Amino acid sequence: MNRRRLVDYVQLGFYWLSGLSVLLVLLAIIAYLVWRGGPQINLEFLLERPRGTPLGSAGGIFPAIKGTLWLVFWALFFSVPSGLVTAVFLSEYGSRWRIAGLLNLMIQSMAGIPSIITGLFAYALGVVQLGWGISLLAGGLALGIMIFPVIAVSTRDALQAVDNNYRLLACSLGVSELYALRRIILPRAMPGILAGILLATGYAAGATAPIMVTAAAIISSSSGAIFEPVMALPYHLYILFNEHISMDNAYATALILVVILLIINMMVLWLRSWQERIKQK
Amino acid sequence: MNAVEMSNFSAWYGRKAILDNISISFVNRSITAIVGPSGCGKTTLLRSINRTAEMEYAFSCRGDLQVFGKQVYQIKEVDTVRKQVGMVYQIPLALPLSIRENVLFGPRYHGIREQSRLDYIVEDCLRKVALWDEVKDRQCDAAGRLSGGQKQRLAMARVLAVEPQVLLLDEPCSSLDPASTGLIEELLTSLAEDLCVVIVTHNLFQARRIARQTLFMLDGSVIETGPTDALFSNPLDERTRAFFSGLIG
Amino acid sequence: MFIKTRDKSIAEKLIVAALTTSAIIFGFMLIAILLFMLQESWAVWSEISVWSFLSGTDWRPVAAVPQLGIAAMIASTLWVAGGSLLIAAPLGFGSAVFLAEFAPFWLAAVLRPVLNILTGIPSVVYGFLGAAVLVRYFESSFDLATGESLFAASLVLAIMILPYIISNSESSLRSVPLEYRHAGLALGVSRPYMVWRILLPLAGKGMLGALVLALGRALGETMAVLMLAGNILLFPSSWFSQGEPLPALIALELGSATPGTLHYQGLFAAGFVLLLIVIAINILIHALQHKLKNEVSRF
Numbered sequence A: 001m002n003r004r005r006l007v008d009y010v011q012l013g014f015y016w017l018s019g020l021s022v023l024l025v026l027l028a029i030i031a032y033l034v035w036r037g038g039p040q041i042n043l044e045f046l047l048e049r050p051r052g053t054p055l056g057s058a059g060g061i062f063p064a065i066k067g068t069l070w071l072v073f074w075a076l077f078f079s080v081p082s083g084l085v086t087a088v089f090l091s092e093y094g095s096r097w098r099i100a101g102l103l104n105l106m107i108q109s110m111a112g113i114p115s116i117i118t119g120l121f122a123y124a125l126g127v128v129q130l131g132w133g134i135s136l137l138a139g140g141l142a143l144g145i146m147i148f149p150v151i152a153v154s155t156r157d158a159l160q161a162v163d164n165n166y167r168l169l170a171c172s173l174g175v176s177e178l179y180a181l182r183r184i185i186l187p188r189a190m191p192g193i194l195a196g197i198l199l200a201t202g203y204a205a206g207a208t209a210p211i212m213v214t215a216a217a218i219i220s221s222s223s224g225a226i227f228e229p230v231m232a233l234p235y236h237l238y239i240l241f242n243e244h245i246s247m248d249n250a251y252a253t254a255l256i257l258v259v260i261l262l263i264i265n266m267m268v269l270w271l272r273s274w275q276e277r278i279k280q281k
Numbered sequence B: 001m002n003a004v005e006m007s008n009f010s011a012w013y014g015r016k017a018i019l020d021n022i023s024i025s026f027v028n029r030s031i032t033a034i035v036g037p038s039g040c041g042k043t044t045l046l047r048s049i050n051r052t053a054e055m056e057y058a059f060s061c062r063g064d065l066q067v068f069g070k071q072v073y074q075i076k077e078v079d080t081v082r083k084q085v086g087m088v089y090q091i092p093l094a095l096p097l098s099i100r101e102n103v104l105f106g107p108r109y110h111g112i113r114e115q116s117r118l119d120y121i122v123e124d125c126l127r128k129v130a131l132w133d134e135v136k137d138r139q140c141d142a143a144g145r146l147s148g149g150q151k152q153r154l155a156m157a158r159v160l161a162v163e164p165q166v167l168l169l170d171e172p173c174s175s176l177d178p179a180s181t182g183l184i185e186e187l188l189t190s191l192a193e194d195l196c197v198v199i200v201t202h203n204l205f206q207a208r209r210i211a212r213q214t215l216f217m218l219d220g221s222v223i224e225t226g227p228t229d230a231l232f233s234n235p236l237d238e239r240t241r242a243f244f245s246g247l248i249g
Numbered sequence C: 001m002f003i004k005t006r007d008k009s010i011a012e013k014l015i016v017a018a019l020t021t022s023a024i025i026f027g028f029m030l031i032a033i034l035l036f037m038l039q040e041s042w043a044v045w046s047e048i049s050v051w052s053f054l055s056g057t058d059w060r061p062v063a064a065v066p067q068l069g070i071a072a073m074i075a076s077t078l079w080v081a082g083g084s085l086l087i088a089a090p091l092g093f094g095s096a097v098f099l100a101e102f103a104p105f106w107l108a109a110v111l112r113p114v115l116n117i118l119t120g121i122p123s124v125v126y127g128f129l130g131a132a133v134l135v136r137y138f139e140s141s142f143d144l145a146t147g148e149s150l151f152a153a154s155l156v157l158a159i160m161i162l163p164y165i166i167s168n169s170e171s172s173l174r175s176v177p178l179e180y181r182h183a184g185l186a187l188g189v190s191r192p193y194m195v196w197r198i199l200l201p202l203a204g205k206g207m208l209g210a211l212v213l214a215l216g217r218a219l220g221e222t223m224a225v226l227m228l229a230g231n232i233l234l235f236p237s238s239w240f241s242q243g244e245p246l247p248a249l250i251a252l253e254l255g256s257a258t259p260g261t262l263h264y265q266g267l268f269a270a271g272f273v274l275l276l277i278v279i280a281i282n283i284l285i286h287a288l289q290h291k292l293k294n295e296v297s298r299f
C-alpha cells in the first residue's frame, strides 16, 4: 500500500515537473535574450545600416527588417490567393468531387515538407530555370510555397467551422452559393482566416533555410527590387553568429526577431478567441 | 391545379430509407398540415421539395416530384426551385446580419436595387409577420439578439421577401406565444389565398384550426390523407386513430 | 410576382469553374514538386545506382572522379531526429498528462499559449541559443575541442518539437471518453494510477501519432542542425560524434553547386530522398488517424 502511494507521488511529481519545465524553457529563453540582447537595442540599432569592420559589428539592422518585410509581402502575395481559393474549394464545393479527399491528403502532406526542400525547389525553378538569380522574388516564392498549405488548411477549417445551417438558410432563399459565401460564410469565418494568415506570416518571417538558398545576402540595401538579393532578420542573425561578427548584435537581433514573433502569435491567439466568441453567439 | 405532386417518391440518407414510396399532392391556394411522430420524415419530405435535402451527406431520392407541373429533380439550376419553394425551418436562426439585411438577403441577390423598393419590402414583410412594430426602430441591429420567437417570424419574413409560390413551414410556431401564434395563423390563412402553404405541426389543434387538408405520416410513409375535419373526426386507419388519441408519438 | 429568379450569371459560373480548376492545380503542387525534384536529380538515379547513392559513404561531388553517397548524412539525420524524440517523448507525454489531468485551471490557461509561442520562435533562434549557450557549456565543462555534436543538435531539436508532442498528445488524451475516467476513479484507485492503467493505454495510439508527426518535423529541420551538428561528412560513430544531416548538406552546398553538374543533381537527389521520407511519414499519420477513428467507433 505504501509502495503504491510512493509510486503515485513519483508519477505526480514527474507530471508537474515536465509541465513546469515547458514554462521554464520559454521564460529562460526570453529572459536570457533580454539580458544579453536588451542593452544593445535602441533606436539607432533599429534604424541604421550595418557598419563597422567586419560589417555588422556596429550599426544597426534596418535593411534586415526591411528585407524581412519585403519577403513576407511576396510570400503572402504567392500564398494568400492560392491558399484561399483552394480552401474555399475544399470546404464549399469539394464534397461533390471525388478528388477533394486526395487534395486534402496532398495539402496535409505539403504542410509537412521540410522548409529546406521548398527552398531547393524555388532555387531550381526561380533562381536557375527562370533566371531570377538569388533574389527577393525567389525568396518570396520559396516562402510562399512553404506557407501555402498553412493558409489553405487553416482557412478550410475556419470555413468548415461555420454553422452549416447558415448555408442551408441562405441557399433556401434561392441565392447562389457564391453569394452566400460572400455575404455570410466568409465574414463569419474571417477572424479564423486572419489568424491563419497571421500564423503563416510568422512562419515566413522566421524561416531561414528557404531564403538562405534563394534570396538572402550578407549585405544589401533591401530596396525592394524584386531581382535583387535582400537582407533578412533570421539570416542576419545566422551570419552574425556564424561568421563571428558580433555576439552582442546577434543577441539583439535574436531578441527583436523573437519579440516580433511573440506579437504575431499573441495576435493569432487573440483572433482565435474572438472567433470562438463569435461562434458561441 | 395542384401545386406539388409526388408519386412513388422515395428518399434515402445513405442506405437508410427515410421516405418510402410517397404519393401525395398539395393543393394550390390552401393550407395542408402534416402531422406525425418525431423522426417519421416530415422535415425530410419538405426538404426534398425545395431540394435542400441534397445538401446533406449521402442523400439520394427516386420517383416523381413536380412543382406546378415541372419535374423538380430535372431542373438544372436548383436556385430557381429554392426561390419558388420557400421554407421556414425548425430551428429559429437568423442570418448573421442586421434585421433589415436579413429580410433583404434574397431580394438583393435577385436584383432589386432601388431604395424605395427595398424599404417597401422590409416594411411589408415585417408587417405581415407582425414583427414591424417590435423592430421598426432597430432595423439595423444584429438579428442574432432577437428572441427565439422573433427570429422565427424574421425567418418567415425573409422567405416571404423572395415571393415564393409554395411555402413550407417546419413547426413554425413551436417557440411562439399564443398571441403571435394566432397572428401567424391569420397570416398563413391570408397567404393561402394565393399560394400553396404546407405546415408541419405537432399541435393538432393548430392543424384543425387552419388546415384544409391534413396528412398523417408514420415511419416514412403517408398513412392517411384527407380533408382535416374528416380525418380528425373519422380516421380510417387504426394507426391514425391511435396517433390522434395520443397512443403513438 | 414582382421578384424574378435571377439566373446564375455567366460571371458566377466562370468564377466557380476558375475556383475549381485553380484549386485542383494548387492542390497538385505536391506532385509538381516531386516530379520537378525527380527530374533535376534524374542524372544521379540513372548514372549512379539508387542503392550505391543511398549506401555510399563518400561524398566527393567535385573530385575528378565524383563520389556521391549519402549514407553518412542519412545516418546523421536519423541519429539527430531519433535522438530528439528520445529526449522529448517522456517530457512531452508528461506535460501532456499534466495539462490534461493535473494542471490547475489557471496554470493550463497559461501553459497553452506558452506552447503556441514556443512553436512560433524561429528555428534559427533555437539554433543560435543552442550553439551560443549549450555548445559553449559542453566545451567548457567537458573540456572538449568542440561541443558541437549530433547530441547537441538532438537536445535543441527536442525543445523545438516538444510543443508539438504536447499539444497533440493532450488532444488525444482528452478524446478518451469521460466514462472511462469515471469508471476508473469509481473503483477507488488514485488518479495517477487511473492515468497509468486506463488513460495512457487508451490514448496510446494518438500519442504515438503525435510522436510520428514530431519525427517528420525533426527530420526536415535545417537551421538548428546546421548550427549544432558539426557539419562533418563522416559516418557518425555515435550520438556524440559530429555529422551533417541531409538538410544541412543541402543548405550549405547548394549555393556553390553549379547547375547541371553532378554535384547540383546530387543535392536534388538528396532532397528527393528526404522529401520521400517525410511524405511517407505523413501518409503513415493519415493512415494512423483513420485507423484510430475506426477504433473509437468500435467501442
Ligand SMILES: Nc1ncnc2c1ncn2[C@@H]1O[C@H](COP(=O)(O)OP(=O)(O)OP(=O)(O)O)[C@@H](O)[C@H]1O
Pocket: B013, B018, B037, B038, B039, B040, B041, B042, B043, B044, B045, B056, B057, B090
Ligand atoms: N442528415 C441526415 N443524415 C442521416 N439521417 C438523417 C439526416 N437527417 C435526418 N435523418 C434521419 O431521418 C429520419 C427522419 O428525420 P426528419 O428530420 O425528417 O424527422 P421529422 O419527422 O422532421 O422529426 P421531428 O418531428 O423530430 O422534427 C430520422 O430518423 C433521422 O434520424
Ligand SMILES: [Mg+2]
Pocket: B042, B043, B044, B090, B170
Ligand atoms: Mg423535423
